[in-house]
Amino acid sequence: MGVESLPILTTRKDAVLAWGQKNSLWPMPFGTACCAIEFMSVVSSVFDIARFGAELVRFSPRQADLLLVAGTVTFKQGPILKQIYEQMPDPKWVISMGVCASSGGFYNNYCTVQGIDQIIPVDVYISGCPPRPEAILEAIIKLQHKIENPHTTPVAQYKAKEPHFDF
Amino acid sequence: MESAILFEKLKEKFPQAIKGSTDRFGQLEIQLEAKAIPDVVQFLRDDSECEFNMLIDIVSVDYSAYPDWKEDRFGVVYLLKSLTLGHRAQLKVTVSESNPEIPTISHLYANANWLEREAFDQIGIRFEGHPNLKRILNHHEFVGHPLRKDYPITRRQALSANESLMDEMIVRLKEKGWE
Amino acid sequence: MINNFDTKTLLPVRSSQGLDSLKHQEKKDLVLVNLGPSHPASHGTLRAFLALDGETIAAAVTEIGYLHRGFEKDCEAHTFQQCIPYTDRLNYVSAIMNNVGFCKAVERMLRVEVPERAIYIRVITNELNRIIDHLVCAGANLVDIGALTNFWYSFNVREKVYNILEKLCGARLTSSYTRIGGLSRDVYPEFAAEVKAVLKEIQLGVNDVQKLVSNNRIFLDRTKDICVISKERAISYGWTGPTLRACGVEYDLRKSDPYYHYEDFKFDIPVGSVGDTYDRIFIRFYEIEESIHIIEQALGKMPKGPIITDDKRVALPPKQQTYGNIEGLMNHFKIIMHGICPEPGEIYDFTEAANGELGFYIVADGGKNPYRVKCRPPCFMNFAAFGEMIEGTMVADAVATLGSINIIAGELDR
Ligand code: SF4
Numbered sequence: 001m002g003v004e005s006l007p008i009l010t011t012r013k014d015a016v017l018a019w020g021q022k023n024s025l026w027p028m029p030f031g032t033a034c035c036a037i038e039f040m041s042v043v044s045s046v047f048d049i050a051r052f053g054a055e056l057v058r059f060s061p062r063q064a065d066l067l068l069v070a071g072t073v074t075f076k077q078g079p080i081l082k083q084i085y086e087q088m089p090d091p092k093w094v095i096s097m098g099v100c101a102s103s104g105g106f107y108n109n110y111c112t113v114q115g116i117d118q119i120i121p122v123d124v125y126i127s128g129c130p131p132r133p134e135a136i137l138e139a140i141i142k143l144q145h146k147i148e149n150p151h152t153t154p155v156a157q158y159k160a161k162e163p164h165f166d167f
Numbered sequence: 168m169e170s171a172i173l174f175e176k177l178k179e180k181f182p183q184a185i186k187g188s189t190d191r192f193g194q195l196e197i198q199l200e201a202k203a204i205p206d207v208v209q210f211l212r213d214d215s216e217c218e219f220n221m222l223i224d225i226v227s228v229d230y231s232a233y234p235d236w237k238e239d240r241f242g243v244v245y246l247l248k249s250l251t252l253g254h255r256a257q258l259k260v261t262v263s264e265s266n267p268e269i270p271t272i273s274h275l276y277a278n279a280n281w282l283e284r285e286a287f288d289q290i291g292i293r294f295e296g297h298p299n300l301k302r303i304l305n306h307h308e309f310v311g312h313p314l315r316k317d318y319p320i321t322r323r324q325a326l327s328a329n330e331s332l333m334d335e336m337i338v339r340l341k342e343k344g345w346e
Numbered sequence: 347m348i349n350n351f352d353t354k355t356l357l358p359v360r361s362s363q364g365l366d367s368l369k370h371q372e373k374k375d376l377v378l379v380n381l382g383p384s385h386p387a388s389h390g391t392l393r394a395f396l397a398l399d400g401e402t403i404a405a406a407v408t409e410i411g412y413l414h415r416g417f418e419k420d421c422e423a424h425t426f427q428q429c430i431p432y433t434d435r436l437n438y439v440s441a442i443m444n445n446v447g448f449c450k451a452v453e454r455m456l457r458v459e460v461p462e463r464a465i466y467i468r469v470i471t472n473e474l475n476r477i478i479d480h481l482v483c484a485g486a487n488l489v490d491i492g493a494l495t496n497f498w499y500s501f502n503v504r505e506k507v508y509n510i511l512e513k514l515c516g517a518r519l520t521s522s523y524t525r526i527g528g529l530s531r532d533v534y535p536e537f538a539a540e541v542k543a544v545l546k547e548i549q550l551g552v553n554d555v556q557k558l559v560s561n562n563r564i565f566l567d568r569t570k571d572i573c574v575i576s577k578e579r580a581i582s583y584g585w586t587g588p589t590l591r592a593c594g595v596e597y598d599l600r601k602s603d604p605y606y607h608y609e610d611f612k613f614d615i616p617v618g619s620v621g622d623t624y625d626r627i628f629i630r631f632y633e634i635e636e637s638i639h640i641i642e643q644a645l646g647k648m649p650k651g652p653i654i655t656d657d658k659r660v661a662l663p664p665k666q667q668t669y670g671n672i673e674g675l676m677n678h679f680k681i682i683m684h685g686i687c688p689e690p691g692e693i694y695d696f697t698e699a700a701n702g703e704l705g706f707y708i709v710a711d712g713g714k715n716p717y718r719v720k721c722r723p724p725c726f727m728n729f730a731a732f733g734e735m736i737e738g739t740m741v742a743d744a745v746a747t748l749g750s751i752n753i754i755a756g757e758l759d760r
Contacts, residue, residue, distance in 0.1 A: 030384060032391045032413055033756050034438035034519055037482070041508075041518075044501040059385075075326045076306040077391060077412045080384055100415075106431070109320050109416035109423075110313045111305065130519050192454055192693045220581050224694075224722040226707045233711050234690070244707065246694055246722075250581060250597055257694065278584040281730045289418070304414040304759055313419055314718075320416075320423050332395040335407040336378070340397060343405050343737065345376070 014150070021065070021091065022144040025054040028064030030084060033071030035098040038130040047133040052140045061087040066143070067120075072100035073113045085120040093147070095139050096122045099129045170195035173217070173256060181207055194257050196244070201260040201269045204245070208272050211247060211256060219247035219256055222276035227286035231264075232316040239263040243292055245272075262292065271297040289314040299335065306330075376404055381744065383412045390755030394733065394744070401740050406733040410726075410759055417760040421719040425685040426452050426526055429716065434520040436704075436721060437757040439482050440475035442468075442511075443699040444757075445524040450605070451695035451706040452526050455688040458657050464528040465606050466648040470541065471523060473637040473644070474511070477548060478504050479700035479752075480588075480630035480637075487627055487749030488559065491568050496555045503551040506544050510537070526686055527661045528654025538645050545638050552634050560628075569624035573735045573747040576621065584727035587702025588633060589751050592618035592625035599698035610647075611640045623743075626750035660686050685714025701725055701752055723757040 003009070027049075029039050042049050049055050058064040061084045073081055085094070096116055099105035102125045104114035116122060123146060124139045131139075174197055178185045184203030189196045199207060211219040223246035230236045239261040247256040262269060271294040273280040283294040284303040291312035294300055302309060306326040311318055382393035391412035397405045417436065421429045433444040446468050453460060460468075485500035508518045513534055515523040523530055559565045575585075580593045590597055598615045600608040616632035618625030654661045658677055667674025688710040696705040702724030709718040728751040736744040 032384075033415075034435055036390070037438055038519055040501070041505065044505070045498055046502070046505045072413060072415050074411075074413060074415055075324060076329070076414065077383065078326055079329055080412075084384060107415045107420065109419055110318070110322055110324070111414050111416045112323075114323075132518070191691065192695075194694065196692070221584055223584065223696075223703065224705060224707065224720070226694075226718075226720040228709055228718045228720075233709075233717060244692075244694075246705075246707070250595065253602055276584070277579065277582040277734075278727050278730050281726065302411075304411040306411070313416065320419050330409070332393075332407055332409055336395060336397060336405060339405040339407050339733075340376075345397075345404060 018148050018150065022147040023053040024056075025052075025066045025093075025140065025143070026056045026058050026064045027054050027066040027068045028058050028061050028084075028088070029068045029070055030081060031068075031070045032073060032077060033100065035070035035100065035130045038133060039068065039070045039097065039136065042133045042136045047137065049137065049140070052137060052144070054140055061085070062089065064088055065092050067092065067094045068097055069094065069101045069116050069122075070097040072105070072107060073116050073119070074111050075113055076111070078113055078119055081116065082119050093123045093143055094120060095124045095126065095136075095143060097126045097136060097139070098131055099127060102127065105129055170197075170254070170256065173197075173254075176216070177207065177210075180210060191257060194255060196257045196259050198259050198261075201243075201262050204258070204260060205270045205272050205275065207258065208245065208247070208275055212275060216252075217256075218249045218251050220250055221248045222246070222272075222279055222282070223248050223255075225279065225282040225286055227290040227292050227314075229290055229315045230261075241267050241290060241292055243269060243286060267291060268293045268295050270295045273297055288312070291315065299338070379741075381741070383409075390753060390758075392729065392748070392753055392755060392758070394736070394748075396736075396741070396744070398741065401742075403736050403739060403741060403744060406736050406744075408729065408733045410729060412759065413755040414759040417721065418719055421716050423715065425714045426688075426716060427686060429719065430524065430526075431520065431522045433721075434522055435756050436723065436760065437479070437699060437701065437725075437754045438519060439754055440479040440700045441519060441521045442471045442475045442523050443479075443697065444704065445522060446472055447695075447697040447699060447704045448706055449524045449526050450697060451693055451708050452686075452688065454695055455691060455693050455708065455710060456526070456657075456660060456686070458527050458655050458660055460528055461652045461655060462649050463532075463651040464653045466644050467529055467533055467653065468524065469606050469608070469611075469644045470641050470648075471511070471514070473641045474507055474541070476637050476700045477634050478507050480634050481548075481551075483700075483749070483752040484555070484627055484630050487746065487752075488555070488565075490745050490749045491565060493559060493562075493565065496558060499551050499554045499558075503544070503548045506547060510540055510544060513537075513540075525654060525661070527657060528652070532653045538648075541641060541645060545641060548634065549638060552631055556631055566624070568742070568746055569627060569750075570622060571620065572623045572743045573739055573750075574620055574622045575731060575735055579731070579734075580621065583731040585702065585724075585731070586727070587698065587700070587724050588629045589626055589728055590702065591615060592629045593621035594619055599696060599703060603696075605697065608640075611643050613637075613639050623746050623750045687712060687714050696722070699724060701728070701754070701757070721757075721760055723760065725751075725753050725758040729753050729758055 096102045101116050104112050124143050126135050126139045128135055174188050184200045186198040211217045226244040228242045231240050242261045245258040283297055286292045287300050288302040288304050307330045308326050309324050377398045379396045383391045393409040395407050396403050417432055420432055430445055433448040434441040436444045481500040481504050485497045488496040512518050515521045577593045580590050596615055596617050613636040616629050618629050663674040663677045668678040690712045692709045694707045696703050705722030707720040708716050711717040
């Protein structure tokens with residue numbers, strides 16, 4: 001018997017919420033550098049992030065639930081990243097795109113933060129410099145999986161309110 | 168104009184200020200006294216045979232680790248270009264570590280303001296008379312000058328809060344008559 | 347628009363001490379607003395701090411450095427070859443142009459001759475990159491004005507150029523295609539045919555965009571006579587490249603100080619007449635057409651031959667020799683372990699990149715690492731003028747202008 005003919009379906013509330021959240025991620029690109037250019041490619045028609053329900057790119061953190069940090073974050077940029085993250089309403093997720101955001105990449109020097117997880121919690125990391133557009137799509141799928149299974153893969157939480165830098 | 172002729176011309180005009188010259192791959196680098204920079208640059212800009220109307224760049228170098236370096240620690244190179252006559256000039260001054268001061272040329276070229284700020288930020292050259300000599304690339308809580316050879320590449324400095332920029336804004340509003 | 351409005355740390359809005367005194371004398375209220383550093387219309391991490399009188403910008407100050415990631419210090423800690431990937435990330439929209447600019451300077455220091463074939467391939471890839479850069483700049487700029495369709499038109503062709511570049515060097519964006527003394531690899535067999543095909547599509551795409559905007563009343567109203575900068579002021583700010591040419595100065599390093607046989611190619615330099623946002627956008631469309639001509643000529647002239655010099659000081663020997671005889675092995679070992687060591691000296695060398703004069707001042711001390719590298723980014727000069735340009739205009743004009751001077755943060759802050 002097909003589902004269509006059922007007048008009522010029962011499910012768990014969190015399951016239906018997660019289903020909604022995962023299929024309508026509203027990303028806010030925190031694009032600082034080269035990776036942001038690749039993110040533009042993901043949004044444009046060839047790769048088309050809309051296939052995964054995340055095409056509604058918001059430029060205000062208050063309207064977004066997915067923060068996509070694309071690019072190098074320097075110490076000068078650090079307080080801004082933190083502020084933007086805090087401005088986002090819960091529930092919220094973070095994807096760190098590219099090695100720069102994930103670990104500082106090959107900028108191991110005096111001005112680059114060695115991974116944004118020293119400032120904000122991160123859910124999915126993408127390697128690559130810049131990652132290929134497909135990798136970003138994969139990260140979105142990973143995140144969707146994570147949203148669906150909150151018990152096995154808990155969402156990253158703020159450990160400390162103050163950034164903790166490992167110098 | 169050939170850079171050799173330019174050198175002769177400058178030597179005639181500023182006999183005390185010009186110290187020497189070196190060939191840098193076809194471009195003559197003219198060394199001079201730091202104090203003379205504004206006068207020489209102004210002359211180069213306004214003289215009808217020179218007409219160096221564009222400041223290409225200001226490069227600052229810390230020579231403290233350079234092999235066999237006998238002059239003062241910091242070098243600053245001014246690169247000039249004439250769009251009308253098509254030639255280039257390269258001027259170099261050196262300043263000591265104890266007194267790294269050069270008179271500003273920010274009143275002569277509009278971009279000198281930022282370029283001098285960058286040299287100050289990265290190497291620590293102080294430009295006398297600069298209207299707003301503060302850091303430009305590094306954040307305002309940064310201590311030291313990262314491109315000095317004794318600054319370790321991985322010495323990181325965190326920033327707690329960004330600048331408000333009110334200091335610059337008040338000056339700018341006054342200039343615009345909002346007093 | 348205002349993204350850090352209500353915070354203690356980042357920004358006092360209205361009630362700051364300085365402004366109170368201003369308010370007494372002048373009856374008007376000025377509102378302080380931050381445009382950036384994380385702002386969708388600011389194309390990267392730029393910050394303009396504006397004092398608004400209504401919607402008009404009364405005063406503007408700008409701040410940069412949010413993407414300062416230590417390019418120059420990193421170069422000092424790496425060998426000359428290892429610096430090439432760092433140069434990719436200066437102007438990341440047109441990475442090969444930076445590779446070429448850097449390699450050209452080092453090659454001049456080493457007095458190495460680059461083979462003819464490599465020169466022609468460099469010219470072709472350079473011009474392809476110039477096209478991409480202009481497409482991205484114009485496309486993004488038009489989005490800021492509200493013309494979203496153009497973004498798809500220009501990005502579709504851009505994606506096709508990226509496919510070619512990817513086939514060529516394995517990376518879409520950060521290509522690291524050149525090596526000191528030549529190139530990392532030769533072009534693939536179908537290269538010429540594919541480039542020719544894509545050039546046609548570029549021309550079509552550009553025509554489409556132009557058709558949409560050139561008689562569009564909204565576009566014209568938004569760009570004509572907006573944020574005009576005079577020739578003298580632009581020169582004093584050190585502007586080069588398309589933005590300077592938009593002000594009516596016919597200055598292009600490919601013509602005035604030709605390198606890589608640019609003197610043999612037939613192409614024109616488009617020049618603007620007013621120096622407004624309109625000129626700065628349209629000059630890019632015309633330059634794309636000129637670049638297409640250059641590529642067509644270069645494809646026809648490209649000779650056969652090696653793509654990297656045989657100078658033993660800089661080029662790795664072919665793999666057969668490395669594995670086949672002791673000399674090749676030692677040669678390989680020496681270059682890998684000891685690096686490329688130019689004689690002590692200093693050089694300033696420049697190329698015409700998509701945004702203007704891209705210069706590298708390199709100091710060598712005889713070692714394998716550069717002693718000091720200073721990059722002269724064309725954006726730096728453009729952005730220095732930004733505050734002055736937008737004063738007296740509306741906020742929306744400021745956004746349109748920012749797009750038209752094409753600031754790439756990677757190059758601006760290095
Ligand atoms: S990971 Fe690579 S491409 Fe991405 S911002 Fe960093 S340097 Fe640029």
